[in-house]
Amino acid sequence: MANIPTNIPEKTVERLSEYRRTLIRLRRQGITHVFSHVLAALHGITAVQVRRDLMLIGFSSDTKKGYDVQVLIDFISAILDASTDQNIGVIGMGHLGQAITKYFNGKGLKLKIVASFDTNPEKVGTTIDDVPCIAMSDFEQAVAELDINMVILSCPARAAADCVIPIVNAGIKGVLNFTSSPLNFPAGIVVENYDITTLLEKVAYFVKEREENEL
Amino acid sequence: MANIPTNIPEKTVERLSEYRRTLIRLRRQGITHVFSHVLAALHGITAVQVRRDLMLIGFSSDTKKGYDVQVLIDFISAILDASTDQNIGVIGMGHLGQAITKYFNGKGLKLKIVASFDTNPEKVGTTIDDVPCIAMSDFEQAVAELDINMVILSCPARAAADCVIPIVNAGIKGVLNFTSSPLNFPAGIVVENYDITTLLEKVAYFVKEREENEL
Numbered sequence: 001m002a003n004i005p006t007n008i009p010e011k012t013v014e015r016l017s018e019y020r021r022t023l024i025r026l027r028r029q030g031i032t033h034v035f036s037h038v039l040a041a042l043h044g045i046t047a048v049q050v051r052r053d054l055m056l057i058g059f060s061s062d063t064k065k066g067y068d069v070q071v072l073i074d075f076i077s078a079i080l081d082a083s084t085d086q087n088i089g090v091i092g093m094g095h096l097g098q099a100i101t102k103y104f105n106g107k108g109l110k111l112k113i114v115a116s117f118d119t120n121p122e123k124v125g126t127t128i129d130d131v132p133c134i135a136m137s138d139f140e141q142a143v144a145e146l147d148i149n150m151v152i153l154s155c156p157a158r159a160a161a162d163c164v165i166p167i168v169n170a171g172i173k174g175v176l177n178f179t180s181s182p183l184n185f186p187a188g189i190v191v192e193n194y195d196i197t198t199l200l201e202k203v204a205y206f207v208k209e210r211e212e213n214e215l
Numbered sequence: 216m217a218n219i220p221t222n223i224p225e226k227t228v229e230r231l232s233e234y235r236r237t238l239i240r241l242r243r244q245g246i247t248h249v250f251s252h253v254l255a256a257l258h259g260i261t262a263v264q265v266r267r268d269l270m271l272i273g274f275s276s277d278t279k280k281g282y283d284v285q286v287l288i289d290f291i292s293a294i295l296d297a298s299t300d301q302n303i304g305v306i307g308m309g310h311l312g313q314a315i316t317k318y319f320n321g322k323g324l325k326l327k328i329v330a331s332f333d334t335n336p337e338k339v340g341t342t343i344d345d346v347p348c349i350a351m352s353d354f355e356q357a358v359a360e361l362d363i364n365m366v367i368l369s370c371p372a373r374a375a376a377d378c379v380i381p382i383v384n385a386g387i388k389g390v391l392n393f394t395s396s397p398l399n400f401p402a403g404i405v406v407e408n409y410d411i412t413t414l415l416e417k418v419a420y421f422v423k424e425r426e427e428n429e430l
Contacts, residue, residue, distance in 0.1 A: 010417065017416040018408075021395055043397045044406070080416055082423045088415070095317050099310035100411060111415055150418060174422040176415055180236055182258045190421040191259070193233075194414055196315060199407060200303070200326055200391055201232040201295055202225065203365060206405040207389040208297045 035066035092155025093118040143170040150174040157181040250281035307370025308333040358385040365389040372396040
């Protein structure tokens with residue numbers, strides 16, 4: 001594309017990812033066109049929000065039949081996806097790490113979990129859905145060999161800090177941190193912290209606030 | 216407290232939850248006071264951000280020794296926590312549901328997973344860390360008996376839509392949705408959608424954007 005917009009807000013990037021998944025589902029159902037208000041309703045947001053997001057990325061081919069589903073999928077993919085598959089490693093093969101690995105398998109995404117890492121010798125050498133578990137001591141070498149550029153951190157919180165130096169040394173560019181330990185990385189690394197406790201406490205807070213407002 | 220502030224922004228609520236977890240860890244290490252810039256560094260943010268968040272909730276007891284760790288924990292808890300324990304149900308006992316249940320167990324939070332739900336007869340009747348797995352057909356009754364007011368949705372995406380009506384009918388107030396299916400609930404229910412694919416695609420997008428800017 002001639003002009004790929006940059007500086008797209010985080011929330012818009014999240015919604016684009018969600019729109020695309022919905023559009024792929026619609027395509028599978030044989031639907032070729034969708035109106036902004038239908039897409040909006042499927043996501044529980046307003047049509048204005050959908051149109052604003054698509055305007056932000058320069059998509060404007062709204063027709064009388066609505067958006068062309070395939071054209072919009074391709075347009076969003078050109079924004080979100082890198083030109084090649086992205087290889088991902090999962091650090092920590094506890095319950096969460098295993099769940100994430102199985103969850104991703106066979107989703108047909110550009111993002112591929114190609115290896116997992118653990119310090120437990122009983123886990124090293126095993127595979128989950130063809131994803132091998134490699135010793136954390138071999139992390140740097142495996143990252144280079146398998147061309148991994150992002151990691152999902154799902155180890156126990158107490159082990160998370162020990163992963164920072166290997167991640168930095170291996171040249172990892174993005175970290176999705178599911179541990180409850182906030183981590184400091186150099187400015188060049190993209191980090192998203194998504195601790196499940198935080199998410200749940202947030203829902204609980206807004207439930208409480210709503211109940212208090214109703215009294 | 217006389218004046219509990221309301222309308223706290225979502226991101227501030229998330230950070231308050233994270234600050235509290237860090238403060239509890241500091242307390243466990245015997246630390247009684249912490250400066251805003253130390254708390255900031257532990258979270259990879261600026262001291263200005265920390266002070267702004269705490270100002271928003273009306274906390275201003277900064278001393279020459281920094282914030283009193285215990286006082287700040289209590290202050291944040293008064294904001295975030297309901298006066299009683301909150302009972303939570305997990306819908307879908309696949310890998311992710313099991314991981315979440317085990318993860319929460321024994322964390323000593325006000326939020327307690329008291330039951331899980333599944334449609335698979337082989338799972339119904341089993342327990343994970345003392346959390347019983349109940350048939351989804353008994354959802355409404357169990358919610359009433361166990362006083363559940365929030366659910367975590369970790370079932371397959373294709374099953375997520377079938378959970379909406381039982382959740383609404385049972386009077387659930389908050390939903391943390393980990394499925395890749397965006398769901399529509401009536402306005403009275405607090406919903407947070409956290410699909411792992413979306414989170415990972417977001418990290419991947421910002422990694423890609425950063426790499427392109429460096430070229």
